[in-house]
Amino acid sequence: MYKIDFSILSSWIPHLLKGMLITIELSIITFIIGSILGIIIGSLKSSIKNKIINIIASIYVELFRGTPVLVQLFLIYFGLGQLGLLFTPIQAGIITFSLNTGAYVSEIIRGAILGIDKGQFEAASALGLSTFKCYIYIILPQAIRIAIPPLVNTISAILKDTSLISTIAVIDLTRVGQMIYTSTFRPFEAFIAIGCIYLFLNICIVYFSKFLEKKINFKYC
């Protein structure tokens, strides 16, 4: 009979911590780059009436929303590598996940901007603000506030998506789980441990977002 024994994990703690750090690092960098990209593209899509820019932005969004992240990762890491564009696995991961996150965030931001009352735009133009200033000072601060809950959703999706990087030889949290399982033949303990760590990180994100929502709402109310 299979005996569950979590004590086998004790010697793996340094590896688990290292893997966790890589996962956190990758998620944070991805979220920052992806959000900036998403905010820029989302506001471009909703503010500029130029058809070409709109079409390019739409193609980008559909391309990255419509294909699996794993396919994008392999294409950027192995595919572009074949063409001479060489990235390290971490770089390829950051590029892929950021572009992917950017596509999702841009739609979140676009939705948030659509949700803002028309009067705000009219008031801004009545004050003589340019479109750029109107977005920077009036529209985006409100839009981002509306977008916080879906953005938090995105962070927790990123955190889990980064596990795909284990397929291109980065020793992240998932890969450590695989390492434990393949050398101890104890998949139950290994993946319970990995699952708990992901859960813990996600709970941290949820609490951080609640904290952030309170602060920001307070500021504007």
Add this chain to the structure above:
Amino acid sequence: MNMRKKFGKLVLILISLILVLSACGDKSSTEEISENKYNTVENGVLTVGFCATWPPFEYRDNNGDLVGFDVDLAKEIAKDLGLEIKFCDADYQGLIPSLQKGDYDIVISCLAKSESREETISFTKKYYNNPSSIIVMKNNNDIKSIEDLAGKVIGVQYGTADEMIANSLNTDYNFKELKTYKLPPDEMLDMSQGKIDAVIVSLAYSLNQVKQSSNFKILDSTFGDKEIAAAVNKSNIILLEAVNKSIERIYEDGTYDKLNDTWLSVK
């Protein structure tokens, strides 16, 4: 105003956290020691790619450290070349593409020579002969010889030379299904749970499994005497020659026998 200050602090903490974290992954820039003699990825370092789930050739012990025959062999080669060594533990299926792409200098991962592989990478001299074997559960009395595999569900790791052999056995003996797995422990676990009947895997691996656990047994017949060798990028002839010379040295001065006794003895 107070709120804004607090928020500013929060952002500051977040940014500093990111900076600290992003510093962790950075490689410190090494000074140029001399010109890159073997055209390695990093000057003065031999970057070795393998998939550490393949005892007794390369695996992680209970502390998560890399051990095995190939690990020691790689260290010997690096010593001969006068290079530092760096191991990259990667997926088996990605090893050859990554070698071609230039992520590693050499792949030492119990890789079998084959014509199709030789079109894309250069193999060194062989350092082991490793036929494929059939491993089943000890209490399995249905399968006694290769003929009994007809109508059974068989497991094999994909992207390996074992898979090619399994495919040709499949046309000869008509398995019910040939299931392909990413890692060898996956198929062994599936067999332990009764989901498949037998596993086709290299003899060195199955011998090691039998040594570790009394639940398995190996059928007598083996198939295809695969030659195991290291592989380097096709363009790197200097490295290929140096590694070949090193393997010769390892054979001649008795180091090979020592490694063989440590890792591959059946006892």
